Amino acid sequence: MNIQLNLYQAPWHHVSHRDALAYARASFARGDRIERVFFFMDAVYVGLITQSPASDEIDLRQAWLDFAAESGCELLLCIAASANRGLLNDTEAQRYQSSVSTVTEPFQLVGLGQWALGYGEADKVVSFR
Numbered sequence: 001m002n003i004q005l006n007l008y009q010a011p012w013h014h015v016s017h018r019d020a021l022a023y024a025r026a027s028f029a030r031g032d033r034i035e036r037v038f039f040f041m042d043a044v045y046v047g048l049i050t051q052s053p054a055s056d057e058i059d060l061r062q063a064w065l066d067f068a069a070e071s072g073c074e075l076l077l078c079i080a081a082s083a084n085r086g087l088l089n090d091t092e093a094q095r096y097q098s099s100v101s102t103v104t105e106p107f108q109l110v111g112l113g114q115w116a117l118g119y120g121e122a123d124k125v126v127s128f129r
Contacts (some may be wrong), residue, residue, distance in 0.1 A: 005127075006126070
């Protein structure tokens with residue numbers, strides 16, 4: 001089964017990221033393919049490279065990076081939500097004349113077309129709010 005995950009909450013604000021990771025890992029372990037994880041609204045903060053979680057907290061950014069490396073899924077950040085929150089890759093930093101890039105690969109800044117694509121390509125779309 002081909003699955004797209006959609007997340008909407010900030011990583012430090014809600015358990016949705018932990019739930020989504022657990023779901024993704026369990027699905028992958030049983031042979032499903034997590035095609036992409038789309039982060040929208042405040043969920044885009046998971047891609048921020050300057051995060052520094054406390055030592056007793058889960059580093060959700062690193063957890064998503066590890067899962068993507070293991071599973072081959074895409075980690076997609078909504079470009080509009082990201083720009084509104086100061087999350088810029090090199091291309092967007094130049095576009096906005098910013099000297100700071102705050103997002104690196106494998107996180108990708110993409111439009112809502114990528115989000116909508118999942119509804120046509122995936123066998124299942126699971127949202128975590």
